[in-house]
Amino acid sequence: MxxxxxxxxxxxxxxxxxxxxxxxxxxxxxxxxxxxxxxxxxxxxxxxxxxxxxxxxxxxxxxxxxxxxxxxxQSEGQWMDSRAPVLKELVDSGRFPTSAKVVGSFEDGYDxxxxxxxxxxxxxxxxxxxxxxxxxxxRMGTWIAPSVIERELYGAKTAGDWAAYFDVLARTPLYVAQPRAQSDAHPGSVFFHSTPDRMLVVHTAGMLPAPTPETVFESRSLRWFAEVWAADDPAFLAVNPGSPAEAYLTTTPADLARWRTHAEASPHYGLPEGKVHALFTGGPLHGPVAHGLAVGCHLAVTNGEFWNSLAYHGSGYQYERRRVAKSWSITERSDWLSTLHTLLDCGMVSPVWEFALRVRRALASDFAGPVDVEHWRHVAEASLRRNAQRAAEPQLTPDGVTVAQPRPAAEVEGEIAGVRRLIGRIARYEQRFRADGLLPADGWVRSVEGWDIGRASQMARWGVGCRYGSVAEAEQAVLRAGEAARDTYRSWEEFSAGYVLGRCLHFDEEEFGTWYTTALAAHLALTTDPASPWRNIPWNLG
Structure with a gap:
């Protein structure tokens, strides 16, 4: 540094x-x-x-x-060479015998x-x-806990506080390795594959290995293990074996009852939502890849996930597959690739939204200041009418002159009325954004492409979790997301406002419900938390 x-x-x-x-x-x-x-x-x-x-x-x-x-x-070496006569005179003076002895022993000088x-x-x-x-x-050597989860486990273990250790386990997803072919054949099941010494190995989120095509991981809670463990199941639950935070837990009925007790007392399960969570090791914290991942931070914070986990497992293989199938209708690799590329090209946000914002952006540039809403509406209406007139004009093509049919007047008027309503809706959202600290007092939203870009960054990771894509493909996608964000916006705050407006225009209907409040909470966390990537990764990478 x-x-x-x-x-x-x-x-x-x-x-x-x-x-x-x-x-x-x-x-x-x-x-x-x-x-x-x-x-x-x-x-x-x-x-x-x-x-x-x-x-x-x-x-x-x-x-x-x-x-x-x-x-x-002069370089350091050149300067020292120029001072050699002075040094020799001092050494040879006899006033500094120890210095003369030490300096005189350097055959090739001192580097x-x-x-x-x-x-x-x-x-x-x-x-x-x-x-x-x-x-x-x-005791810890050079090992750095990958996340706060493993750090808390290690601290409890080192202190001999096994009650605290179980408290951490009770609120932490535990990941079990599964052959992918077996998981695909039985998507609702988790199979216990015991080691030769009768242990079932589980990992906490920070200790998961990089995803591979053949092996997947499913997450379950300590409570779930306590409920399903049978007498003929492995004798030990091995938590993060081989690490300083490891533990080998016996699985007697009394042990299972203890697990249930801690689970019932746990105040929450998983990483808290609405907060910034990072991997200390195993995920980029600086540089272009980290920037691209930080572009997806809105969803990572809202969902309570590590923002910088590129080797992504999420909440487990089958959970991630169900999530993208339900929300995005993605059920195979081709679906994921198509969706990812559409998001990276900002092809899902409404072109009408972008048209309205583009008109205002041009006006703000022309007049170097805020744009009155009625002026904005008037210019947008004039632009739409002009476009309609041009569309009705004869066109000269290689095949000759093509006579176009004018659009029905009712269609044009309906389009104009819709854009005028949209402008009013955007203005009201921005007024609320300013009141809530999402925009500065004189701020406005440049573009809603940030909504697609932010989701593209997350979609890249979701593909890895579903095994629809590789880590290398995800890395290239998040790099593109970072570049697209920097091309459109000038700061993290501008990007965030664009993301939130796009989300609200699509989902919220000016209700200012959870679609808005969760996005606002993520924005405030990302712009105020000292550990947030938005506070530590420069917008323009130098």
Missing amino acids: YRKHPWLTRISSLTRPSLLPNLLVHGEWMLAALDGHGLDPHTLFDIHVLLYSHVQGMAVHLEREADAEAATG LRLDALFESGLRALLDGLPPSSKARLG
Whole structure:
């Protein structure tokens, strides 16, 4: 980070830290890595500050060197070579015998390698922590919990708090591997495939492997396992085996009763809806792919999903298939590809909506300011009448002159009346958007293509979950979604307003019901949560 932005050392004071979202995200990442190891809050934060000061202390020299090179025109090595006579004079003076001994032992000079110094300094710092802190941190090694789920499981396990461990399991979907052919043949069933040592392996969402064509995963709750487990089923439930958050749970009747008790006490199941959830590892957090995934964040937040999970399993193979079949009539790969490409081409939003917004966009550009609603209606009506007249004019074609029939007057008048009503409807939605913080006081929606673009980003992932498409295909699709969004809008906020208006024009009928309120909640979460990708991924990728 400091290599890319050396100037950060000037604004990130240790004693008077700048409360900027991106800097807080870095701090959150550091604290999350240290959390869950049994450290008391003061010790945890002390270690965080020590690590931060070491990083910043080394990084400050990056900017100084860049400034010095710009001022002198000399690289670090060239400057040192020019100072060699001065150094030799000081060493040979006899006043600094230890320095002379050390410097004189360098056969080829001393190569100042900041990266190597940083690593050795960090190692020395960590090795110098109190034994109790080192022991706790060492249990986790270099492993970073993929998500908050695994971090909570690890924290509970490390603390020996098995009640807390079961509380986490009770509110977390548990994924069971199934041969895809078997799942396709029995879509309503989940089969237990025991390991040779009589264990049924389940994974939490952050620990799922990348999707493959042959193997799929179905998700079930701890309560479900407690209800269906039979005497001849495996002797152990293996949760995330091989990871620091693993547990091997016995399955006696008393154990199953314990599972049910925790499930009944659980306040919710799955990740909370309306909040931003991310994979710490296993999903992109920066760059073009992350940008394209963030374009689909409205639906990820509304549905309570990890926004950056490209290797997507969703809520399980059969659930994802049922979802796209019910909502999109997608039942095979060709359906998915057709729908995905139509969304990426913004071919599902109404062309009438885009016509109305395009007229206003032109007026706003011409007059460099807000557009009166009646003026907007008048210009849209004139444009429609002009188009109708042109359509009735004879056309010169390679086959000769084609005489066109004029459109019925009632049809043209009905179209004009409909567009006038639409403009009023858009204006009323925008008034509400401004009141609710979805638009600034003088803001307006440029386009509703964002609704198609946002859904395209999600459709790419849904295809992976259904095995209608591969991760590589999904990646290309989300990259296209990101490009399309940047071509049409100028910020995350503009994109979001376009997405919400498209959703409302299609579903809401000016009721301002759940179609609107859930979209508004997602917008507010994405624009205010310090960990939101919209607060950390620049709109225009440099």
